[in-house]
Amino acid sequence: MPLPRNVDPILRIGSKNMSEKDFRNRTAIAGIGYSRSKENPGGFSKNSGVDVLTLAVRAARAACSDAGLDPKEVDGAVMYQMFDDSVRTGLVLSALGSRKVGYASNLVGGGNYASFAVIQAAQAVYHGIANYVLVYRALNGRSGIRMGHWGAGAGGGLHRVGGESQFSSIYGLAGAASNHGFEARRYMDLYGVTSVDLAHFAVNSRSNAIKNPRAMMRTPLTIEDHQQSRIISDPYHLFDCCQETDVACAMIVTSTERARALKKRPVLISAGIGGGVSPVPNIEDTNLINIGPRLLAAADVKLNDIDVFEGYDAFTDMPMRMIEDMGWCKRGEAKDFIKDGRISLDGDLPSQTHGGLINEGYCHGFNNVLEAVQQLRGDAEDLCPNWHLGEHTYDRKLCRQVRDAEIALNVSVLGSSAIILKRD
Template sequence: MAKRLFNFADRTAVAGVGYTPFTKDSGVSTLTLACRAILAALDDAGLTPADVDGLATHRVGDSAAPSLVGPALGIDDPAWYLDQFGGGSVSHAVVGQAALAVASGLAETVVCYRAINARSEFRMGRAGSASPEAQYQTPYGLVAPAQHFALYARAHMLKYGTTEQHFGQIAVRQRAYAVKNPRALMRTPITLDDHVGSRWITEPFRLLDCCLETDGACALVITTAERARSLRRTPVLVSAAAWGGGTSALSGGRADPTVTAAATLAPRLYGQAGAGPGDIDVAMLYDCFTYSVLVQLEDYGFCAKGEGGPFVASGEGPPVNTHGGFLSEGYVHGLNHVAEAVSQLRWDAGDRQVPGAETALSTAQPGYVLPATSALILRRDR
């Protein structure tokens, strides 16, 4: 029997976005960061906490739960909330689940947020893992995210001839966008020589291949498309939201280490939106490391498997990570990608605006360290 799926495409919209400054030492708690970002997002939409009846976040023991954020903002009895355990893999699923809650009538206005003192308090890149598989890896020195991703990057290099220069071109291109972004932590232009001259972290990754550990917060207001049209900003419709997973790559369950869970998820995502890679005007691809951008260009169908390196070198495809990404703007564990996609589709991205952008893809960690991944397709409301 065919599955009967609830179609919520274009029934909800992002009505507001908000940020705190991105810093290396916020000097405040994660609860304070969360509240500041939420208030900024509500102000952007022309709303107040009294309009909010839902809260959603994801965290790995490093942020403020809805049970703390709600009372702090005077939201004492939310009709719906989500406190999702997980890192960057589930970042876009949080937005998708909020959109589903709104479309189904469980809530009318949900704020999704992520707050983290990842530089001054909870270092995201430090060694350690809660995965039960860690007991089989730690004795061999495989303990940090960069080490895991480095193995898959090396596999891609050996199989397809991908080079460090291809990774460097991603870093250089994203830094050029960050130069135009007043929020970005890193706004000094870099060259390929700067990339190759940066110190090794774990081969084949150098310092400039790795995302920034950042203190900061980001928030998004999700409401019905109809209500969003009466608010302050141009609505950005949630046209597709998909999340899922598979066998963890760390267990050796994926036959080809150069293929991520995004390759399985992409057809579902595009199918919901009635779109394909050729319809994407701008893409925010999860860039914990430069390699993750390259492999997602393949797995989301912008180029064939194994052609990511030459594709990056050619400069073809949609503009990617126009805010500078996690490599140069800051790392807020996924939501600042969604916020930048919204900005591009509202046409308020300033000097980095992609002219006439109508459709955006935004993605989560593609499923290497944990098998889960998630992604969104957003459209400018007409």
């Protein structure tokens, strides 16, 4: 029977007739890993000194070890990249010694896939195509291919720009800061948000990063430091912007039943949605105005049930706008929400608990997903002596573990995709 003309078939698949609830909590994240090495024990750096394949394999093996899984058992993989800055699944699976691969996906896109890559892996598991799916993002984002270094767009050579970017790069819009700066400025002008308000978000994130041994930026930051830092692209100061980073992050997605038989406490995938951005009325809007309510319904949770929020923070205004668009506060009120301490580790909505992309490092948002997993497992990597055993002091000079975290929301850039994770 054909669908009515006014019903999107993709939405119909997720309607109550077809069952997002059947997918709920049926798959899980069983292990996570970073591209650590003796030279770079945190995994995040500005010069890895190795190729991207090495980074990806290190993170993948670490994720398998974390799960207690033989890498040869991995039979599926999902990755995402931009500008051919990564390494495809076939090479990584071969390096792991995978024997029977039933699923492999190589996505081309940026931060919109941070949540979606996990959703895709979970669907492959849910439908029985693969048993253990590796999801990874790997890049030499500082020493190799750098975002936004696209040239003038009119000349020849390797940096010639095509597609829609050819019409904007000639005017200097050659990177994310200059493009998203328009959205930020519109948002700030409409709702009376100032650069100092953005600074409060940056300072909160840095306070968390100080307690994160993985983070690239761990020097204390003040409002004055933020305001005195140089302008990158109006209205963004240096400390409003994410890092350029060499890193790989990886995870293992499997069924909930299999995950429970492995080494670590599983983190359940309760709901996921996205992969692209629906049209939004205004440039200051995020796609959460479209997908937020449906995501909550799919996971069968209420907004106030969410204990941890890891929003894509390529720039400080982005998670502020997403906090508003999810409904935690009204438009223009995130600045007060932050000043009141509500996104602090002991606040109502702990956010960027690892320091986020602006401090820990930039893995195109995938490290935000891994952080949500650690928070729900209760083993956030911090300065507590026995963090790896799940023992935390909650002394906020040392500890960044959120108390009794059960449900986390991860959102990719501007709400393009999102997942709700739940402690098993």
